Amino acid sequence: MHYTGTIWRPPYEAGSLIIEATAGCTHRRCKFCTLYEDLPFKFRPSPLDDIEADLLEAQTWYHDPLRKAEERLFEREPAQVSRVFLAGANPFALKAARLRKIAELVRRSFPSCESIGCFARVTDVTAKTDEELRTLRAAGFDGLTLGIETGDDAALAFMDKGYGAQDIVTQCRRLDEAGIRYAFFYLAGISGRGRGLEGARATAAVCNQANPWLIGANMLTVYPTSALYREMQAGRWTEEAEVEKYEEIRELVAGLRIPVTFAMLGASNPVMLQGQLPRQREQLIDALTAIVADIGEERLRAYRTNLRHL
Ligand code: SF4
Numbered sequence: 001m002h003y004t005g006t007i008w009r010p011p012y013e014a015g016s017l018i019i020e021a022t023a024g025c026t027h028r029r030c031k032f033c034t035l036y037e038d039l040p041f042k043f044r045p046s047p048l049d050d051i052e053a054d055l056l057e058a059q060t061w062y063h064d065p066l067r068k069a070e071e072r073l074f075e076r077e078p079a080q081v082s083r084v085f086l087a088g089a090n091p092f093a094l095k096a097a098r099l100r101k102i103a104e105l106v107r108r109s110f111p112s113c114e115s116i117g118c119f120a121r122v123t124d125v126t127a128k129t130d131e132e133l134r135t136l137r138a139a140g141f142d143g144l145t146l147g148i149e150t151g152d153d154a155a156l157a158f159m160d161k162g163y164g165a166q167d168i169v170t171q172c173r174r175l176d177e178a179g180i181r182y183a184f185f186y187l188a189g190i191s192g193r194g195r196g197l198e199g200a201r202a203t204a205a206v207c208n209q210a211n212p213w214l215i216g217a218n219m220l221t222v223y224p225t226s227a228l229y230r231e232m233q234a235g236r237w238t239e240e241a242e243v244e245k246y247e248e249i250r251e252l253v254a255g256l257r258i259p260v261t262f263a264m265l266g267a268s269n270p271v272m273l274q275g276q277l278p279r280q281r282e283q284l285i286d287a288l289t290a291i292v293a294d295i296g297e298e299r300l301r302a303y304r305t306n307l308r309h310l
Contacts (some may be wrong), residue, residue, distance in 0.1 A: 001019075001020070001054050001059060001060075002046060002050040002051075002053070002054055003020055003087070004020060004023035004024075004039065004044075005023065005036065005038050005039050005058070005301065006035070006038065007020070007087050008087075008089075008119075009085055009087065010081040010119075010183065010185075010216065011216070011263070011265040011266060012183070012214065012263075012265075013082070013083075013085040013117065013145075014119065015085055016025075016083040016084060016085035017058055017081045017083070017084045017085070017110070017113075018084075018085050018086075019051060019054050019055060019058070019084055019085075019087065019106070020046050020050075020051075020054065020086070020087040020088060021045070021046050021051060021086035021087065021088050021094065022043060022044060022086075022087075022088030022089070022090070022093070022094065022119065022150055023036075023039060023044045023046070023087075023088055024036045024039045024041055024042050024043040024044055024048060024088070024089060025042065025043060025088075025089030025090055026042070026043045026089075026090055026093045026104065026121070026124075027048075027089075027090070027121060027161075027162055028042050028043070029082055029160045029162065029232060030149075030159050030160060030161055031159045031160055031185070031226060031227040032129050032159060032190070032220060032222065032226055032227075032228040032243075033112065033226065034223045035310070037075065037088065037115075037225060038191075040177055040310060042060060042212075043089075043093070045094055045098070045172045045239055045255045046088075046287040048101065048102070048105065051102060051104050051105055052109075052280055053109075055105055055106065055109035055110070056109060058081070058109070058110075058304060059110070062079055062081065062110075063078070066192075067079065072081050072191075072204070074260050078225055079114045080110075081110040081112060081113050082112060082113060082114045082115075082117075082145075083113065083114060083115050083116070083117065083251075084106050084110070084113055084117075085116075085117050085203075086102065086115045086116060086117070086118035087117065087118075088119070089119055089121075090118075090119050090120055090124050091118040091119070091120075092118055092119070092120030092121070092124040092125070092141075092144060093123075093124045093127070094122075095119065096129075096132035096135060096136055098138065099136055099139070099141065100135060100139045102116075102138075103116055103139035103141065104139070104143050106140070107140070107253050108122045109290070110294060113140065114140070115140055115141070115142040115143055115147065115150050115210075116139075116140045116142070117141070117143040117144060118144060118145070118146050118178050119144070119146075119147065120144040120145070120146055121147070121162070121163075122146060122148065122167050122168055122171050123144070123162055125164055125171040125174060125175060125194070125199070126167065126171055127130070128161075130174060130178065131176065132271060133174060133175065133177075133178035133180060134178050134179075136178070137178050137179045141180060142179075142181055143181050143182070143183070143213075143220050144182045144183075144269075144295070145183045145184075145216075146168075146172075146182050146183070146184055146185070146212075147180070147184075147185040147187075148168050148184045148185065148203075148206070149150070149186065149187040150186065150187060150190045150191065150199050150202065151165045151168065151199075151202040151203035151204070151206030151207065152165070152190070152191045152195070152198065152201050152202040152203065153165050153197070153207055153222050154191070154195075154198035155191045155192065156193075157189045158237070158246075159190060159228070160217075160298055161275040165202060165206050166225050168206050168210065169206055169209045169210060170212035172209075172211065173210075174214075176193070176210075181211075181213055182211075182212055182213070183212050183213055183214040183215070183216060184207065184210075184212040184215045184216065184217050185216070185217075185218060186203060186215055186216065186217045186218070186222070186252065187217075187219075187220055188217055188219045188220060188240075188245040188246075188248050188249050188252075189217050189219055189220030189239065189240045189244075189245045189248070190220055191240070191242050192237050192238055192239070192240060193238040193239060193244065193247070194238075194239070194240075194244075195240075196244045196245065196247060196251075196284045197247065197248060197251045198253035199248060199269050200248045200249070200252040201251060202256055204251075204252050204254075204255030204256050204257075205250055205255075206256075207252075207256055207258060207260070208256065208257045208258055209260065212260055213260065213261065213262060214261040214262075215252075215256070215260055215261070215262050215263070216263045216264070216265060217249055217252070217262070217264045217269070217271075218264075218266045218268045218269065219242075219245050219264075219268040219269055219304075219306055220240070220245070220268075221268050221310065222239055222240070222258045222306055236280030240303060241297055241301075242297055242300035242301050243292050243297045243300070246288055246291055246292050246300075247292070247297075249264070249288055250285055250289065252279060253277070253284050253288065254281070254285060256277050256281075257278075258269075258277070259276075259277060259278065260276075260277050261267055261274065261275075261276055261277075262274070262275055262276075262277050262284060263275075266310070267304060267307065267309075269308055270291075270300055270305065271273075271287075271291050271295070273287055273288070277289075
C-alpha cells in the first residue's frame with residue numbers, strides 16, 4: 001500500500017478501508033500542529049495509478065482464499081468493504097472531478113462500498129460549488145471529519161486556522177443542503193489560559209448552528225517542534241492548566257443544544273469518554289467533574305508530559 005508517513009484517522013474510522021488519496025496538508029500553518037512535520041513536502045495528491053493499485057491490493061485481501069475458507073469454517077459473515085476512508089490531512093481539497101474519479105475507482109473495486117469519508121478543512125468546502133457538493137454526495141462522499149478546533153474567533157486567528165467561526169456555520173449549512181454528513185474535532189485548550197470557558201461558549205454557539213453527528217474532543221498537547229511552543233517561549237501565549245481544559249469541555253457539554261454524540265477517544269485524552277446528548281449530559285458532566293476531583297492537575301499534567309506522540 002502507498003502509505004506516506006504516519007497515517008491519521010478518526011477513532012470511528014477503525015473499520016474503514018484506508019486508502020491514501022493525498023499526503024500532507026494544503027494549509028500546514030496551524031501553530032499547534034505537528035502532525036505532518038515529518039513530510040518533506042506540504043501537500044501531495046496521490047497518483048490515480050497508486051490509488052488503483054492500493055484498491056486492487058486491498059481487494060486481494062478481502063478475496064483471500066484462506067480467509068474465505070476460515071469464514072466458511074467458522075460461519076463468519078464474509079468481510080466486505082462498506083466504507084472507505086481517504087487518508088491525508090485534507091483530501092477534500094482535491095478538485096471535485098478528481099474526487100469523483102477516486103470514488104469511481106473505489107466502486108469499481110468494491111461495489112459494496114456505501115460511503116467514502118476523509119478529513120476536510122472548512123476552506124475545502126468553501127472552494128466547492130453547491131453543485132459540486134451535490135455531485136460528490138451522489139458519488140458516495142459522506143461523513144467528513146472537520147477539524148474545526150473551536151468557535152473562538154480570537155483563538156482561530158491566533159492559531160492561524162485560516163477561517164473564522166462564521167465560516168464554519170456557513171460551510172456546514174452548505175454541507176447540510178448537499179446531504180453530506182460531518183463530524184467535528186474540537187481542541188480543548190486552544191483558547192489559552194484564562195479563556196477556556198469563553199472559548200467553550202463560543203464553540204457551543206457554533207455547534208448549535210450546525211448538525212455534526214459527532215463532536216470529538218481532543219486535548220491540546222504542545223510539542224517543542226510546534227510554532228505554538230515558540231509562542232509560549234516568547235511569552236505570547238500561555239497554556240491552560242489540565243483542569244481548565246476539563247472545565248472548558250464541561251462548559252461545552254453544558255452548552256450544546258443539538259442532538260449529538262460527544263466523544264473523547266483520542267490519545268490526547270487521559271480518560272476516554274463517550275455519551276449521547278442531550279440524554280447523557282448529566283453523566284458526562286459528572287464524569288468530567290470526577291476526573292478533575294479524582295485525578296487532579298498533577299497526574300493529568302504528568303500524562304500530558306509523557307505523551308510522546310498523539
Ligand atoms: S489544517 Fe489540520 S493538518 Fe493542517 S496544519 Fe491545521 S491542524 Fe494541521
